[in-house]
Amino acid sequence: MSGISLATAINNQWVSNMGTINCVGILTSGGDAPGMNAAIRAVTRSAIYNGFEVKGIYRGYRGLITGEIVPFRTENVSNIIQHGGTILKTARCKEFETPEGRKQAYDTLVKEGINALVVIGGDGSLTGARIFAQEYDFPIVGLPGTIDNDLYGTDHTIGYDTALNTIMEAVDKIRDTATSHERLFFIEVMGRDAGFLALNGAIATGCEAAIIPEISTEIDQLEELVKNGFRKSKNSSIVLVAESPTTGGAIHLAERVKNEYPQYDVRVTILGHIQRGGSPTAHDRILASRMGAAAIDALLDGQRNVMVGIRNDEIVYVPFSKAIKYDKPINRELLNTLRKLSI
Numbered sequence: 001m002s003g004i005s006l007a008t009a010i011n012n013q014w015v016s017n018m019g020t021i022n023c024v025g026i027l028t029s030g031g032d033a034p035g036m037n038a039a040i041r042a043v044t045r046s047a048i049y050n051g052f053e054v055k056g057i058y059r060g061y062r063g064l065i066t067g068e069i070v071p072f073r074t075e076n077v078s079n080i081i082q083h084g085g086t087i088l089k090t091a092r093c094k095e096f097e098t099p100e101g102r103k104q105a106y107d108t109l110v111k112e113g114i115n116a117l118v119v120i121g122g123d124g125s126l127t128g129a130r131i132f133a134q135e136y137d138f139p140i141v142g143l144p145g146t147i148d149n150d151l152y153g154t155d156h157t158i159g160y161d162t163a164l165n166t167i168m169e170a171v172d173k174i175r176d177t178a179t180s181h182e183r184l185f186f187i188e189v190m191g192r193d194a195g196f197l198a199l200n201g202a203i204a205t206g207c208e209a210a211i212i213p214e215i216s217t218e219i220d221q222l223e224e225l226v227k228n229g230f231r232k233s234k235n236s237s238i239v240l241v242a243e244s245p246t247t248g249g250a251i252h253l254a255e256r257v258k259n260e261y262p263q264y265d266v267r268v269t270i271l272g273h274i275q276r277g278g279s280p281t282a283h284d285r286i287l288a289s290r291m292g293a294a295a296i297d298a299l300l301d302g303q304r305n306v307m308v309g310i311r312n313d314e315i316v317y318v319p320f321s322k323a324i325k326y327d328k329p330i331n332r333e334l335l336n337t338l339r340k341l342s343i
C-alpha cells in the first residue's frame with residue numbers, strides 16, 4: 001500500500017469518527033508575515049495527501065463573508081514557499097466582529113461545503129476564530145502567523161525569524177552612519193505589545209539597549225539609560241524601541257532627549273513595513289511547513305479550537321483560550337545578557 005492510500009484509509013476512518021470533515025478552507029488574516037505562503041502550501045499539500053478537498057479563501061474573514069473562495073489543488077501552491085506576503089491576500093474585517101457578519105461567514109461555509117477551517121494569523125485573527133468556532137461549533141485550527149512572536153504557548157511564530165533578520169541587516173547599516181557621526185540613534189521596530197523583536201534585535205546587533213513595553217510600566221527606561229551614560233566606551237549609541245503606546249515610540253523618546261538631555265545628538269529611524277516583507281528565512285519556511293502539516297494532523301486527530309505551537313522543537317496544540325488570553329512573558333535572561341554586554 002502506498003503512503004497516500006494508507007494515509008487516506010486512516011483519514012477515512014477519522015472522517016467517519018468526526019462525522020463531517022471532508023473539505024478544509026484556508027485563510028490568512030490580519031497583519032501579513034513572511035512564511036504565510038509556506039504555511040498555505042503545507043496545509044494544502046498535507047490536506048490533499050490525507051484525502052481532503054481544499055479551498056482557498058481570499059482576504060481573510062472578508063472573503064468568508066463575500067464568498068471569495070476557490071478550490072485549491074497542489075499546483076495552486078507551487079513555487080510560493082520562497083515568497084513573502086500571502087497569495088491568499090489578507091485583510092482586516094470589522095463585519096466579522098459582529099454576530100451578523102459571522103452568520104454570513106457561516107452561511108458561505110455551508111454553501112461551499114467547507115467543514116473545517118485553518119486560520120493563519122495573529123492574536124486578533126485567532127480571537128475571531130475562537131469566537132466563531134464556539135458560536136457555530138465549527139472545527140478550526142489556528143497557525144500563529146505574526147512577526148511579533150507574541151502568542152502564548154509557542155516559542156516562535158511564523159514570520160518572526162525573518163523580521164528579526166531584516167532588523168539585523170538594517171541596524172547594521174545604520175550603525176555605520178551612527179559611528180561616523182558619533183550620534184545617538186533610536187530605531188523603532190514593530191511589536192505592538194511585545195518586545196521580542198526589539199530585545200533580540202538589540203542583542204543580535206550589539207545595541208546599547210532595548211526599550212520594550214514589558215518593562216516600560218516598571219521603570220523609566222530612558223532615564224535609566226541616561227543615568228548610565230549610554231555606552232561609555234563608544235562614540236555612538238543605538239537603542240531599539242518597540243513601537244507601542246507603552247514605550248511611547250522612538251519619536252517621543254527622541255523629543256524627550258532633545259528637551260531633557262540636549263547634550264546628545266539624537267536621530268530617529270522607523271523601520272516600518274520593511275520588517276514584514278522579504279523572502280522567509282529557512283527557519284520560518286521549516287516552521288511554517290511543520291505547523292501547516294500539524295494543522296491537518298490536528299483535524300485528523302479530532303482536535304478543534306487549538307493553535308499549533310512549537311515548544312522545545314516539538315509540535316504542541318494550545319487551546320485558543322490560552323493562546324489568546326495569556327501574555328507571553330519576555331525572557332529576563334535576555335534582558336540581563338543585553339545589559340551585561342552593553343557596558
Ligand code: ADP
Pocket residue numbers: 029030031061091092093094096097098121122123124125126127128129131146
Ligand atoms: P492580527 O491577527 O494580526 O492580530 P487584527 O487584530 O487586525 O490582526 O485582527 C484581524 C481580524 O481578526 C480583524 O480584522 C477581525 O476580522 C478579526 N477579529 C479580531 N478580533 C476579533 C473579535 N474580537 N471578534 C471577531 N473577530 C475578530
